[in-house]
Structures are given as structure tokens and as C-alpha cells.
Amino acid sequence: MVESFKKTVSYETRYLEEYQNLSEVEVGLTDWLSRIYNGVRLHASLGYQSPVEYEQNWLAQEALASGLA
Numbered sequence: 001m002v003e004s005f006k007k008t009v010s011y012e013t014r015y016l017e018e019y020q021n022l023s024e025v026e027v028g029l030t031d032w033l034s035r036i037y038n039g040v041r042l043h044a045s046l047g048y049q050s051p052v053e054y055e056q057n058w059l060a061q062e063a064l065a066s067g068l069a
Contacts, residue, residue, distance in 0.1 A: 008037070008041075009029070009032075009037075012032060012036070013025075013028055013029055013032050037051075038050065038051040038052055039051075039052050
């Protein structure tokens with residue numbers, strides 16, 4: 001799993017973007033992780049949902065289970 005993640009990060013952040021310095025790499029990687037990888041990319045281990053969708057669904061289920069919804 002880590003190898004797959006590393007391959008995805010390498011391709012999508014290194015080969016599709018050009019960076020001038022390490023600071024730009026950090027900003028680009030942080031942006032990619034929050035916006036693309038966790039926001040829209042589907043994950044098989046999460047039932048083909050993005051992590052954001054998975055968390056929202058989990059929170060909704062928890063609210064229903066506790067009677068808050």
C-alpha cells in the first residue's frame with residue numbers, strides 16, 4: 001500500500017509539476033494531499049470513496065446511531 005501511495009505521489013507531484021525549490025515542493029505536496037488525494041481520489045480500501053466522503057458518511061452514521069440526527 002505504501003508503495004502504491006509513493007508511486008502516485010511521485011508521478012502526480014513530481015512529473016506533472018515543476019518546482020524551483022524545496023519550499024515549493026512542500027506547498028505543492030500539501031496542496032495535492034488535501035485537495036486531490038484526500039478530496040477526490042477514490043480509495044478501494046474505503047469502499048471506493050474519497051477519504052472526505054468516507055469521513056462524512058461515517059460521521060453521519062455515528063450521529064444517527066447516537067440519536068443526534
